[in-house]
Amino acid sequence: MNTLVPFPFHLQLRDHFKQRERTWKWFSEQQVKEEQAQSHRTALLKNTYRLDPETFAKPYALAQQAVKALNIDAEVTLYQEQNTAQLNAGISIIGKEAHIVLSGRLMDLLTEKELLALLGHELAHYLFYNLDGGEHEVTTRVAYAIANDERSEDVHVETARLYSLYVELFCDRGAFQAAQDAEAVLSCLVKLHTGLAQVNTASFIQQAEEVINADNSGSEGPTHPENYLRCLALHYWNTNANDTQEKIERMVRGPLDVNNLDIFRQKELQQLTHDLLQVAVKPQWIYSTAMTALCRSYFPDLKRSPNAFVTDAMREQVKAASDGTRNYLCYVLLDVARCDGEQEEVPLGHVLELVELLELRTEFEAILRKELKLGARELKLLKERAMAGLAKMKDVGEESLQAD
Known part of the structure; x- marks a missing residue:
């Protein structure tokens, strides 16, 4: 089975920030205060329907299956977002709590394996933040804090953007580790972005390769790579993990571009x-x-x-x-x-x-x-x-x- 590890860009940025000892120490010592955590929990309850484990036993069982597959200790609570038809999912992490919010008709649209892949993707965020003693969670906060500072330069914004893109690719691999089925992960991604009940993932991979062959200028996504890039990156990793790193790097970052530097x-x-x-x-x-x-x-x-x-x-x-x-x-x-x-x-x-x-x-x-x-x-x-x-x-x- 392919090993689930951070991308080289994650490690490079972490090591870069750790060299700034005072900055790293300050962010490492910051903790979410209980009043902040409670405020976030309350905001979730105001805008969602919390799924109870008895009525929604199957989604919770799938979540526990993903927790076990990823070897994490997350305490999962599931929610359905209110007043939106957009297909999406997100996670909020508070200590060991993993609050996963589903949007749209995901539970009707996805098969059990696809829902397992989706939950695996979200819980892979929890895994990522806890790897290497939580250093990647600290790196994330440093990168975003610098990028959001009005005094920062474009290179810092681009650095945070790329960091986020690679996190999503890491979590797509987490989806595979949870489901142990690349087809389920790919079909989940395509359904999520199209709303279609039936999809042909092999056809979409072929479509994605046509795009890459015509235009390999890199991802323009603000937080997530384009769906064709995500599917192609997972496909390459799953079929030939030892020979894909440079290929995926070119797909995500594109060529050296003076107008778009990290x-x-x-x-x-x-x-x-x-x-x-x-x-x-x-x-x-x-x-x-x-x-x-x-x-x-x-x-x-x-x-x-x-x-x-x-x-x-x-x-x-x-x-x-x-x-x-x-x-x-x-x-x-x-x-x-x-x-x-x-x-x-x-x-x-x-x-x-x-x-x-x-x-x-x-x-x-x-x-x-x-x-x-x-x-x-x-x-x-x-x-x-x-x-x-x-x-x-x-x-x-x-x-x-x-x-x-």
């Missing part, structure tokens, strides 16, 4: 920019006073390095990046090409060679034409002058941009 990808893009600049200013002749100032405007500690090369890893990283990121890198290189007027077009020739190595020529030339307002003929002449100037510079020796 705190870890922000560092990744910063490093890529740093490495690219080091390659761009590798020749001794290009490292003028103006170029030094440009580099320091990006990275105050950046230094020219004779060991900077366009590596296969860099090339693959650029190739896999989003269109926006590729354009951003082109603008960085345009800065290099244009920052020192005294060197005329020679730096441009150097940059043209670099974009060729990185397979960025099309994007770079489009940006060059746009920013310099050049026609096709003018661009051609500019490139010829730049390459001629670079050829003269190479006559006196220039370091290779590629590693052997």
Whole structure:
């Protein structure tokens, strides 16, 4: 049976926050006060119908089955939400209490196995919060507190969003662990989002793969991945758990996107920019006073390095990046090409060679034409002058941009 463990993103974010010892300590010591817990219980009673275990013996038996399968100690209470037809379910966790609220006609629509999967998903939230001594519950509160702070940057909001998406995928795996039936989990998800009484999960998996093949830009869901992503992620994990992590990561996060960075990808893009600049200013002749100032405007500690090369890893990283990121890198290189007027077009020739190595020529030339307002003929002449100037510079020796 596949092991139910947090996603690497969960562990990475937990470790990141634990390095902020004062923040981690403060959130770890915060406890829900009894008056807050009682207020939440009362709010539940005001807006739901509490299902009593005698009348609704089967749902409670399924809940206990899920509790046992997940090896948790949750005390489950079930509710039916009032005045809504929307199909949904949610859980509120207060200590060992697991309050699960069902919405819409779920108990009529779902089979017993599907209802077991649904309850397993909700109770997997309880499991997640209690893993590793409750560290993931603390991580959740830290991530959301930072994201909801008006002073926070977009990267913090995106980090919390991704964290939530991965929690839902974890809980989908919990649904499988409870039901031990991937078909039941998938059909539950499809029914929940369509309201249909009969569904063909194999057909929906095929549909989901068509979407991924046409558009693998990542999830746009605010808290939950799109249903086709959830079903496909569970299908991949269930059929080949040892070879799916990178595939699921690409499906959820999409390519490296300058317009949609979390705190870890922000560092990744910063490093890529740093490495690219080091390659761009590798020749001794290009490292003028103006170029030094440009580099320091990006990275105050950046230094020219004779060991900077366009590596296969860099090339693959650029190739896999989003269109926006590729354009951003082109603008960085345009800065290099244009920052020192005294060197005329020679730096441009150097940059043209670099974009060729990185397979960025099309994007770079489009940006060059746009920013310099050049026609096709003018661009051609500019490139010829730049390459001629670079050829003269190479006559006196220039370091290779590629590693052997």
